[in-house]
Amino acid sequence: MSKQGEQMRSNVLRVLRQRDAPMSAYDLLRELQSDAPRLAPTTIYRALEKLVERGSVHRLESLNAFMACRCEGPVDMSVLAICDDCGAVEENLATSVHEQLSNIASQSGFEPGRRVVEIHGRCASCTVDEVHS
Amino acid sequence: MSKQGEQMRSNVLRVLRQRDAPMSAYDLLRELQSDAPRLAPTTIYRALEKLVERGSVHRLESLNAFMACRCEGPVDMSVLAICDDCGAVEENLATSVHEQLSNIASQSGFEPGRRVVEIHGRCASCTVDEVHS
DNA sequence: GGCGTTTCTGTTATGTTATAACGTTACAGT
DNA sequence: ACTGTAACGTTATAACATAACAGAAACGCC
Ligand SMILES: [Zn+2]
Ligand SMILES: [Zn+2]
Ligand SMILES: [Zn+2]
Ligand SMILES: [Zn+2]
Numbered sequence: 001m002s003k004q005g006e007q008m009r010s011n012v013l014r015v016l017r018q019r020d021a022p023m024s025a026y027d028l029l030r031e032l033q034s035d036a037p038r039l040a041p042t043t044i045y046r047a048l049e050k051l052v053e054r055g056s057v058h059r060l061e062s063l064n065a066f067m068a069c070r071c072e073g074p075v076d077m078s079v080l081a082i083c084d085d086c087g088a089v090e091e092n093l094a095t096s097v098h099e100q101l102s103n104i105a106s107q108s109g110f111e112p113g114r115r116v117v118e119i120h121g122r123c124a125s126c127t128v129d130e131v132h133s
Numbered sequence: 134m135s136k137q138g139e140q141m142r143s144n145v146l147r148v149l150r151q152r153d154a155p156m157s158a159y160d161l162l163r164e165l166q167s168d169a170p171r172l173a174p175t176t177i178y179r180a181l182e183k184l185v186e187r188g189s190v191h192r193l194e195s196l197n198a199f200m201a202c203r204c205e206g207p208v209d210m211s212v213l214a215i216c217d218d219c220g221a222v223e224e225n226l227a228t229s230v231h232e233q234l235s236n237i238a239s240q241s242g243f244e245p246g247r248r249v250v251e252i253h254g255r256c257a258s259c260t261v262d263e264v265h266s
Numbered sequence: 267g268g269c270g271t272t273t274c275t276g277t278t279a280t281g282t283t284a285t286a287a288c289g290t291t292a293c294a295g296t
Numbered sequence: 297a298c299t300g301t302a303a304c305g306t307t308a309t310a311a312c313a314t315a316a317c318a319g320a321a322a323c324g325c326c
Binding site: 061062064079081083084090092094096097100101102104105107108109110111112113114115116117118119120121122123124127 | 194195197212214216217223225227229230233234235237238240241242243244245246247248249250251252253254255256257260
Binding site: 137138141171172173175176179197 | 303304305306307312
C-alpha cells in the first residue's frame, strides 16, 4: 500500500505543478475526485504533509494553501511574495532574512524552529495593469 | 449603533488582554457568549478586523489566532516567536528584518504590502523544563 | 510458508475557522 | 421628516482540518 501512497503524493504534486498559483487542499480534492470520486480530505492532507516534509511543496500560512516548490536553494530559506490581485506567488531565496530572524528570536533564549516569512502586495505585472486602467 | 460596535471591540480587546497566549475567534466567541448568548462569529470577526487594522491586535497567520499587541514600536514591524510547547508568544521589534524583506520582494518589481513574519520553536522556559525532565 | 507486530491507508464522521447574504439600525446632510 | 450610506446583527453555509477506527500491506521471525 505504500505504492498507493506514493502514487497519491505524486498525483497531488503533479496537479500542483500544473498551476502557477497556490491551491487549497479542497481545490486539490475536487481536481483529483474526477478520477477517484470517493477520495477524502484526509488523504489529500496526508499527501501534502509528506510533500511539505520532503520540501517539494510550500504551505502558505497566510492563505491556508499550498504550492509546488520551484526554488533553487533550500526550501526553508525562501520568501514567498503573494500578489493579492492575481494570486501569483514569487519565490525568493533569502537566507540572510531567515538567519536574522532566527538570531532575533534566539536573543531571548528562544530555540528557533520553523520560520514563516511571507509578504503580500502586488506583483510587477499587476502594478503595470493598474497604471493602464 | 456605533456605540455598540465600539463596545464589542472593547470587550474583545479586554478578553484578549487578560491572556498571555493567543486565542482563536471561537475562543473569544465562547468567552463572550456567557454575557451575550446570541453572539455570532461574524460579530467577533468584524471586531477583530478593526482591532487588527488599528494595531491593537496581532493576527497570527500560522495559528489562525489573535493576541493583544504588547509591542513598544510599530505593530507591523514585529516578529512573533511562538512556543510550540506552551503556546506563549514573544514579540520582538525587528525593523531591519521587515525592511530587508520588503527590499527583496521589491527587486522583482513587486509592490510590498502586509508582511508576515513568524517563527515557531521553544521558548526559554520550556527549554529549561525539557532539560529537567 | 505461517504468524505476530508494526506501520500505513481508506473511510466515516466530526470539529474548527471564516464568510456570504440580507434585512435593520444609526446617523449625517438636506 | 426624507434619503443616502455606512455599520451592525442574524442566519446560514462554505472552507479548512483532524479524530477515530477498521482493514491491508510490509516486515521480521520462526
Ligand atoms: Zn520553493
Ligand atoms: Zn499579480
Ligand atoms: Zn505587538
Ligand atoms: Zn514555552
